[in-house]
Amino acid sequence: MTSTPGSPQVSPNDPCPFLRALVAHGLLADDVVSVGEVTKTIVNVASAGDGQPQLPSSAIRAIALVANGLSPLQVVRNGLGGLRLSELRNGPLDKKGAGSRVLDASARIDTAELARLDDFASDKTDADGHVERGLDLAELRRMMDANFERAAERRRGVDRWLMNGEWPILLKVMGKLGKLGRYLSTTEVRDLFVERRLPERMSRRLTGG
Template sequence: MAERSPHPVSPNNPCPFLRALVAQGQLDNRAATIGDATRAIEQMAATGEGEPQLPGLAIRLIALLANGLGPGALLDNALNGVRLNKLRDGPFDKKGVGSRILDARGRVRTAELDRLAGFASRKRTATGGHELGLDADELAAMMDANLARAGDRARPVDRQLMNGEWPVLLQVMGKEGKRGRYLSVAEVRSLFIDRRLPARMRKRLGKPALSR
C-alpha cells in the first residue's frame, strides 16, 4: 500500500527530526503541548535499533525554552505548548553555523548534503553488506569543520548545540554495523529531502498520532 502524502511542514521549523515527525503526522505543524511533544519524540526514538531512550526531562526543558528565553515566551510555552512553526531564530537556532543543509526557507541544499557525505566512509552492515555512513568520530569532524567554516560568526554555544543534534541523531537513527554504530548517508538524505524517518523505524511505530 502506498504511503500517504506527508503533512505540510513550516519552513520556520529547522530541525530535521521534528520536521519528519510533523510530516508523518506525529506532531501538529503549528504547536504541541510539551507533554505531547515529549511523548512523540520519546516514542519515535524508541523505534531505533536497540530501542534508544532519550531523557524526557531534557526534552521537556528544551520544548519549554525553544521559542524564547523571556518570561512571556516561557509562560506561553508552558501553557500553550511549543510552537513548531516558530523555532527559527529561537534559542537553539545556530543561524547558519551548522550544516547549512536547510536554508532559511526550509529548502534543502543538495550541495551541503554532498559535503556531509564527504565526511563519511564505507561501513559494513550487520548483515555483511556495505553502505556509506558516518560514525561518531566522523560526525565530530564534520561538526568541527562546520564551526571552523563559520569563522567569527560562530558563538561559544554553537558547538554545544551541535552536540545536541548529530550525536543524538546517531543514537536514534543509527545502525549497528560490524564496527559500531553509524548514520546511513542515504537515510540522512531521505530525512532532509523527503522529511521521512527510516522505514524500519516507522514500521515499529504504527499509526500516526494525528490519525488515531
C-alpha cells in the same frame, strides 16, 4: 523540494530535520504542540530505533520550553501554550548557518551541502554485510567541528554545544548497528532531510508492523 505525496506540509520556519520528519509522518502538528505531547512523541519515536534508544524526557522538555525564547515570559508561554514548531526559526536554538547548512534559511535543500556530508563519511558494513556510506560518532564530531569552524564570523559560543544535542542524538535514534559500531547511513540522512522520512524499519516498529 521533494515531499512524500499526501504527507502534511511542514513550515519553512521549522529548521529541525527530525521534527520536520515527525510532522510529515503525522506524528506532530506543524504549528503548536504541548510540551508534554512533543516530549512523549520524541521518546516514543526514539524507542523505535535500533536497540530501543532511550532519550531523557527531562532534557527534551527543557529544550521544548526554551525553544521559542529564553525570557521567563516566553518559557511560561511554551509551558502553558505549547511549543510552536513553526516559529523555531530565529529562536534561541537557531544557529543561523553554523550547522550543516543542508537546509537553507527557507528550509530548501542545499544539494552541495547535502553532498558535503559524504566528505566526512566512510564505508560502513551493516549487520547484514551490506556496505554503504555512513557517519560514526568520530566522523560526526569532525563534521560538527568543521561546521563551527567555517561559521567563524557568525557563530555564537553556545552553537558548538548545541550541536551535541543534534547529530549525536540523531545517531542514537536513527543509527544502524554496523559490524564496527553505530553509524548514521548517509542515504537515511538524505531521506530524513529531503523526503522528511524516518527509516522504514522505524516506521514499521511505530505502526506495530
